Amino acid sequence: MFARTAISRNTTRCLRSANSRGLASAAIQNPWHYETSDSQGVKVATRDDGGPTANLAIVVKAGSRYEPAPGLAHALANFAFKNTTTRSALRLQRESELLGSFLSSSVSRENVVLRAKFMRQDLPYFLEAFADVLKNTKYQYYESIEEVLPAINAQIKQYTTNSAQQALEAAHVAAFHRGLGEGQFAVIKKYISHSSVADYAKQAYNKSNIAIVGSGLQHGEVAKWTGEFFKDLSAGPALTSPATKYFGGEQRIEKDAPASFVIGFPGSAAGTQFKPEFKVLAHLLGGKPQVKWNQGASFISKAIAPLEGVNAEANHLSYSDAGLLYVTVGGPESQLGKAGSAVVEAIKAAGSATPEQVKAAINQAKFDVLAKAEDKSLGLEDVGQSVIHNGKAPQYNDAVKALEGVSQKTVQEAVKKLLDGKASIGAIGDLKVLPFGSEMGLNV
Amino acid sequence: MSAVGARAFHRFLDTKPSLKKVFLPLAEKYKNLAGYRQKGLLTDDLISEENDVVQKALKRLPPKVAYDRVYRLRRAMQLSLTHQILPPSEQIKPEQDIPYLRPYIEEIEDEIAERTKLEMLTKA
Numbered sequence: 001m002f003a004r005t006a007i008s009r010n011t012t013r014c015l016r017s018a019n020s021r022g023l024a025s026a027a028i029q030n031p032w033h034y035e036t037s038d039s040q041g042v043k044v045a046t047r048d049d050g051g052p053t054a055n056l057a058i059v060v061k062a063g064s065r066y067e068p069a070p071g072l073a074h075a076l077a078n079f080a081f082k083n084t085t086t087r088s089a090l091r092l093q094r095e096s097e098l099l100g101s102f103l104s105s106s107v108s109r110e111n112v113v114l115r116a117k118f119m120r121q122d123l124p125y126f127l128e129a130f131a132d133v134l135k136n137t138k139y140q141y142y143e144s145i146e147e148v149l150p151a152i153n154a155q156i157k158q159y160t161t162n163s164a165q166q167a168l169e170a171a172h173v174a175a176f177h178r179g180l181g182e183g184q185f186a187v188i189k190k191y192i193s194h195s196s197v198a199d200y201a202k203q204a205y206n207k208s209n210i211a212i213v214g215s216g217l218q219h220g221e222v223a224k225w226t227g228e229f230f231k232d233l234s235a236g237p238a239l240t241s242p243a244t245k246y247f248g249g250e251q252r253i254e255k256d257a258p259a260s261f262v263i264g265f266p267g268s269a270a271g272t273q274f275k276p277e278f279k280v281l282a283h284l285l286g287g288k289p290q291v292k293w294n295q296g297a298s299f300i301s302k303a304i305a306p307l308e309g310v311n312a313e314a315n316h317l318s319y320s321d322a323g324l325l326y327v328t329v330g331g332p333e334s335q336l337g338k339a340g341s342a343v344v345e346a347i348k349a350a351g352s353a354t355p356e357q358v359k360a361a362i363n364q365a366k367f368d369v370l371a372k373a374e375d376k377s378l379g380l381e382d383v384g385q386s387v388i389h390n391g392k393a394p395q396y397n398d399a400v401k402a403l404e405g406v407s408q409k410t411v412q413e414a415v416k417k418l419l420d421g422k423a424s425i426g427a428i429g430d431l432k433v434l435p436f437g438s439e440m441g442l443n444v
Numbered sequence: 445m446s447a448v449g450a451r452a453f454h455r456f457l458d459t460k461p462s463l464k465k466v467f468l469p470l471a472e473k474y475k476n477l478a479g480y481r482q483k484g485l486l487t488d489d490l491i492s493e494e495n496d497v498v499q500k501a502l503k504r505l506p507p508k509v510a511y512d513r514v515y516r517l518r519r520a521m522q523l524s525l526t527h528q529i530l531p532p533s534e535q536i537k538p539e540q541d542i543p544y545l546r547p548y549i550e551e552i553e554d555e556i557a558e559r560t561k562l563e564m565l566t567k568a
Contacts, residue, residue, distance in 0.1 A: 091558065
């Protein structure tokens with residue numbers, strides 16, 4: 001128990017400080033350029049656009065590919081912002097509400113990410129709260145029963161009703177088998193307990209696994225407070241996962257649900273090895289109209305236009321040591337067989353794209369990169385991941401320059417490589433109507 | 445005595461060592477005379493559970509502890525029906541009589557108190 005005056009003193013101090021400090025007045029050279037440094041062994045990357053709101057993320061290299069047993073990464077993400085030895089979960093919630101901020105956490109194949117959005121002068125409070133979450137969370141038995149498992153179950157329910165997402169997971173299994181191929185959600189819950197999550201947290205939450213990424217924050221401030229609050233975080237060994245190998249193949253799951261399938265190909269890893277032609281190729285294949293109520297001019301859009309109700313969209317995912325270029329196909333079951341062949345034909349046709357079409361795809365990819373760079377909350381995870389893996393933050397102008405260097409020839413070579421290699425196909429739904437890779441004309 | 449009252453009294457006793465020295469042996473004596481240890485019950489088994497706080501605390505017990513509690517209660521009920529007490533070797537010894545439930549109750553009371561305070565908070 002603590003006295004009421006203690007709470008109100010601290011919280012009112014937070015509220016007062018909001019008025020006393022103005023916005024950063026330093027001249028801002030390039031608002032989207034990430035500055036990186038090392039503060040007491042913790043990697044920090046920030047950029048400052050001088051705006052009034054800020055985003056802070058702690059990226060922890062502890063996603064599903066690093067977990068020792070299924071579901072632990074997902075459970076760890078859901079255990080964020082719960083009771084710690086210094087403050088209760090309720091108090092953290094109420095104080096962050098008083099400061100007008102948002103807290104969230106998420107899990108991916110590579111990372112567990114804790115995020116906060118707040119007004120820039122409240123930075124010390126949130127860095128302290130994050131340090132507290134990392135160092136002092138209690139991982140209580142009853143919290144896992146009362147709060148964490150119900151939250152996980154709700155997320156799993158959402159996932160199991162989304163055929164496209166499940167097909168993408170199945171394609172990952174076919175493509176990568178272990179590591180990146182393993183499911184990112186805690187569908188299997190038998191390994192999750194407060195103590196197993198606490199053990200995983202001890203392995204994950206240390207200086208070699210985390211990076212602090214700030215957007216809309218002054219670098220000096222973030223580095224200073226990081227040093228202050230994270231200096232006693234354990235140094236610990238980094239989590240490791242075996243290097244990813246691409247296999248390819250087919251994973252078909254029978255389910256009484258809307259049918260959907262994903263055709264995947266080996267893509268490009270993020271970081272220094274990034275091959276921009278794969279990102280351009282994803283835009284060249286497209287599928288998503290750029291203008292509303294319009295079919296779109298991309299290869300896949302044109303191929304599926306005659307098939308009523310079919311939707312197909314190409315995307316490219318970059319992981320730290322592998323990538324996946326994939327097309328998600330869904331729609332009426334009677335059309336799916338034809339849709340699969342049409343998509344494969346579109347990929348083959350993209351191999352003979354004209355320079356103008358390649359140019360349009362490059363422009364779309366550039367817009368994508370720039371729009372993502374402009375947004376304060378997007379892209380923090382990518383920056384954190386890059387800083388953890390190679391100590392450098394990806395700069396948007398390098399990415400744009402790389403995209404501009406893509407030529408018709410590199411795209412053609414990429415398409416040839418895709419079609420010569422093995423595809424990874426994930427299909428879920430009525431297997432009678434879902435096409436096999438060989439029926440669509442793919443190597444599997 | 446309600447759980448809240450008992451806590452206040454404990455705290456008061458902690459501030460008066462001389463009074464505690466008198467009360468503690470008396471309390472031990474009373475516990476033995478009350479006879480529940482002879483029926484295999486712990487002091488925390490006697491806490492009235494017909495209220496929200498204790499119900500929530502019972503839900504938070506680890507599975508093994510909750511199972512043992514039910515076992516003790518059923519055994520005591522059976523002994524009471526048959527007008528028997530346990531053989532001395534199975535009776536609860538003072539060192540076995542640990543407060544397994546009270547920490548949970550106190551934590552929930554603290555949570556409720558904190559929630560009330562945070563809810564009454566106004567911007568200064």
